[in-house]
Amino acid sequence: MRPVSRNVAALTTASLLVASLSACGEQRPAPDATAEALVAALTTGDFSSVPLNGTDAAAAGDAVVQAFEPLAGLERTHQLLGVDVPEETDAAEEPAATARIETTWDVPATEDDFTYTTTAELTYDAEAERWEALFGPEVLAPGLTAGGYLADSRTPAARGDILGEGGQTLVTERDVLNIGIDKANLSTEAQPAAARELAELVGIDADAYVDQVAAAGQSAWVQAITLRANDRDVTDAQLAAIDGVLVQQGTLPLAPTREFARPVLGTVGPATAEIVEASEGRIAAGDVTGRSGLQARYDEQLAGTAGLSIARYTEDGEKAEELFATAPQDGADVQTTLDADLQTAAETVLNGAAELEDVPSALVAIRPSDSAVLAAASGPGSGGYNTALLGQYAPGSTFKVVSALAMLRGGATADSSFECTETTTVNGKTFKNFDAYPSAALGPIPLSEALAQSCNTVFVNAGADVGAAAVADAAAALGLTGEDTTGTGAFRGSVPADSEGTELAANMIGQGVVLASPLGMATVAASVAAGQTVQPALVLDAADSDDEADASGAAAESGTADASPTAEADAAPSSSTLAAEEAEALAQMMGGVVDHGTLTLLQDVPGEPVIGKSGTAEYDDEQNAHAWTIAIQGDLAVAAFVETGDGGSRTAGPLVRDFLTAVQAETDQN
Numbered sequence: 001m002r003p004v005s006r007n008v009a010a011l012t013t014a015s016l017l018v019a020s021l022s023a024c025g026e027q028r029p030a031p032d033a034t035a036e037a038l039v040a041a042l043t044t045g046d047f048s049s050v051p052l053n054g055t056d057a058a059a060a061g062d063a064v065v066q067a068f069e070p071l072a073g074l075e076r077t078h079q080l081l082g083v084d085v086p087e088e089t090d091a092a093e094e095p096a097a098t099a100r101i102e103t104t105w106d107v108p109a110t111e112d113d114f115t116y117t118t119t120a121e122l123t124y125d126a127e128a129e130r131w132e133a134l135f136g137p138e139v140l141a142p143g144l145t146a147g148g149y150l151a152d153s154r155t156p157a158a159r160g161d162i163l164g165e166g167g168q169t170l171v172t173e174r175d176v177l178n179i180g181i182d183k184a185n186l187s188t189e190a191q192p193a194a195a196r197e198l199a200e201l202v203g204i205d206a207d208a209y210v211d212q213v214a215a216a217g218q219s220a221w222v223q224a225i226t227l228r229a230n231d232r233d234v235t236d237a238q239l240a241a242i243d244g245v246l247v248q249q250g251t252l253p254l255a256p257t258r259e260f261a262r263p264v265l266g267t268v269g270p271a272t273a274e275i276v277e278a279s280e281g282r283i284a285a286g287d288v289t290g291r292s293g294l295q296a297r298y299d300e301q302l303a304g305t306a307g308l309s310i311a312r313y314t315e316d317g318e319k320a321e322e323l324f325a326t327a328p329q330d331g332a333d334v335q336t337t338l339d340a341d342l343q344t345a346a347e348t349v350l351n352g353a354a355e356l357e358d359v360p361s362a363l364v365a366i367r368p369s370d371s372a373v374l375a376a377a378s379g380p381g382s383g384g385y386n387t388a389l390l391g392q393y394a395p396g397s398t399f400k401v402v403s404a405l406a407m408l409r410g411g412a413t414a415d416s417s418f419e420c421t422e423t424t425t426v427n428g429k430t431f432k433n434f435d436a437y438p439s440a441a442l443g444p445i446p447l448s449e450a451l452a453q454s455c456n457t458v459f460v461n462a463g464a465d466v467g468a469a470a471v472a473d474a475a476a477a478l479g480l481t482g483e484d485t486t487g488t489g490a491f492r493g494s495v496p497a498d499s500e501g502t503e504l505a506a507n508m509i510g511q512g513v514v515l516a517s518p519l520g521m522a523t524v525a526a527s528v529a530a531g532q533t534v535q536p537a538l539v540l541d542a543a544d545s546d547d548e549a550d551a552s553g554a555a556a557e558s559g560t561a562d563a564s565p566t567a568e569a570d571a572a573p574s575s576s577t578l579a580a581e582e583a584e585a586l587a588q589m590m591g592g593v594v595d596h597g598t599l600t601l602l603q604d605v606p607g608e609p610v611i612g613k614s615g616t617a618e619y620d621d622e623q624n625a626h627a628w629t630i631a632i633q634g635d636l637a638v639a640a641f642v643e644t645g646d647g648g649s650r651t652a653g654p655l656v657r658d659f660l661t662a663v664q665a666e667t668d669q670n
Helices: 013-017 032-044 057-071 188-202 206-215 236-240 273-278 293-297 299-303 340-351 396-409 447-453 456-466 468-477 501-507 518-530 547-558 580-596 648-669
Strands: 003-006 075-086 096-106 114-125 130-134 149-155 169-182 221-228 245-254 268-270 288-290 307-313 319-326 334-336 361-367 372-378 417-420 423-426 429-432 443-446 610-618 625-633 636-642
Touching (some): 032 114, 169 188, 188 206, 206 221, 221 245, 236 245, 288 293, 340 648, 361 518, 372 518, 396 456, 396 468, 396 610, 396 625, 429 456, 429 501, 443 447, 447 580, 456 468, 468 501, 518 625, 580 610, 610 648, 625 648, 636 648
Antiparallel strands (some): 003 075, 114 130, 361 372, 417 443, 625 636
16 A cells, blocks of 8 residues: 555645545545644643543553653643555555654754654544554654653853953852761761751751751762862861761852952852743753852853753663753853952951941942943941942932032032031021031132032032032933943932922932942042043943943943943933033042041052042931042042941041052052
C-alpha cells in the first residue's frame, strides 16, 4: 500500500469528512480528529477525550508527567504536522494511519528552541467505529523508553566584573570558604552541640542553625556561612576543633573588602524563589545572582547566559543521549567611575570617626570636569543603607548656594547689601540665626558676607522677592534636581516650585520641604566648579542598561545637562542651566566661607585652595540637626553628611578636611 500524507494545516472541512474505503467497502471517518485530540492531550495531560488503544487515560497522563516533569521550568508546545493514511488497505490488515507530531521547547535567553518530531500509530476499531491512538513513550520523545524522561542541566556562565576608574577591578571572583556541618560524619546525638558551637564561632543565630541542621537530611551538609578565604577572623584551627565541620572551597564575585562600596556595588547570593519566578526562566534555583546594588540592577548583563543541555534518561536515571545543547555565554563587565583609592579614603574617614558608629553618614566625591562620581561612601551607622546616593534630608545652609543663585538671577550681585537681623518674622513664624552667629556680621552686609557667615535672616527675607519657581530653577541649574543620570537609581534632590509664605522662607535656608542627598549636594558643588550644570555619572557603557544608565554615559562624556539624552533635559529652559559667570560668582562667595566664614578649618588642607559651604538643619523639637559640608578643591567636589551632628562646620567639616588631606597625600605619593 502507498501512504497518503494528509497535511493538517491544509485540510478543509470537506476533506475531514471524506471516507476511505475498507476491503469490505465500509465507510469510515478520517483519523484526524483522534490525532488532534492526542496532540491536545499532550499539552494538558488530560487524555479522557482521546480514544486510546493498549492503555487508559490515567496511565497516559502519568507517562507525560514522568517524561516531562524534570523540564517543568520550560514551556512546550505540540503541533500536529499531518496524518499519513494508506491509500489502499489489504483486507487482512487492520486499517492504520500515522500521526506526525512536532514538539517544541522554548529555551530561555536563546533563539534556539529545542524541537523534535515523533509519530503516533492510529488504528481503526470497526466495532466502535473510531480511530484509536497507540500511546507509548516514543510518542513523547525520540528513543524514550518506558519510565524514561527528559531532563536538563545548566553550565553556568562566567560572571562579569564590576570595574572602576581607569579599568580598576572592583568586583571579581575571589576565593571563599563555604563552612557547614556534615551530618554524615557526625552522630545524631552530637549534631546539635556541634551546630551550636559552629554558629557561635562564626557569629550567626545559633538556635536557627541548630534547627536547620536538625531538619536537613540524614547525610546532608548544612552550610552555616561563607567567609572570604584571605580576610576572616575565624581560623582553620578553630574550625578543625569542632567535630563534623566541613569546609568547601569556592569563589564568589566580591569587592576587595567586605565594606568596600557595599551599598553601591551590592551583593550576590543564591537566587531566591521570588527571583527565579520573576526572571521568566533566565535564572534557575541554585544560580548565584545579584541581590542588591549594581549586582542586582545589572544582573542580566553581569550573569551572561548559562549553557543548557537536554538529555534523554532511562528509568534508572542513566543518561542515554544528549538531545540538545547550548554553550554558555559569559557575562559582560560593568564599568563604573568609582576610584578605588578615593572610595577607600572616604570609607576610612567615616569608619574612623567614633561618633558615626550609630549615626547614618555619607561622603560623596565628584570630578566636575567629566561629572564622574569617584566615591560614594556610606558610614557604619547607615547599617548597609546607601545613604550616599539615596538619603533624603533637609540640606540646611548648604542650600544657600542655590538660594544665592536665585538671588543673583533676581538682580543681586555678590556686593549687593542686605540687612542681616538677629530674627525675622514671616506670616507669624520667627526665624533666627544660629546661636553662635557673630554679632559683627549683623546689620547691612553684602550677599557674599551673608553666605560666608550664613545669615539666615537675609535669605529668609529674600524668599518672597525671588519666588519659589526661581529657587526651583536655580536648583535644577546646579544639578540638584532632575532625572537620575548615575545608572544606579539614585536620588539627588527635590525642590518644589509652588511653595509660599513660611514654607518658602524655610526652603531658602535648606529646611522647609526641600530635600537633598549627599550625591545631590556634591553635584551642586561640582556644577559651581565646572561652570556649568553637572549631571553625575557612575555607571558607564552598560550593555543592557535602562534609560537612566544610558543617560549616565552621555553625561560623563560631556559633564553637562545639555548632553543628557532625556527629553526633559533637552527641552529644559535656559534658566535650568548654569552660566559660567553665575558659577564664578558663587565660587567667589564660597571662597569667603573658608577664608573668614564658617569653614575656616579647611584653610590648612594641603594642595590647591579649598572653597565650600557648611550647613545645619534642625529636624525635631529637641533641636537635633543634620550636619553638612560641601567643598571644592581643584577638580574635586565633595559633600559630607551626618544625620545627627553638632553643626555642619563642627561635625561634617572635619570629615571633608580629613578626606581632602588623604586624597592630597595619595596624589603626592603617586
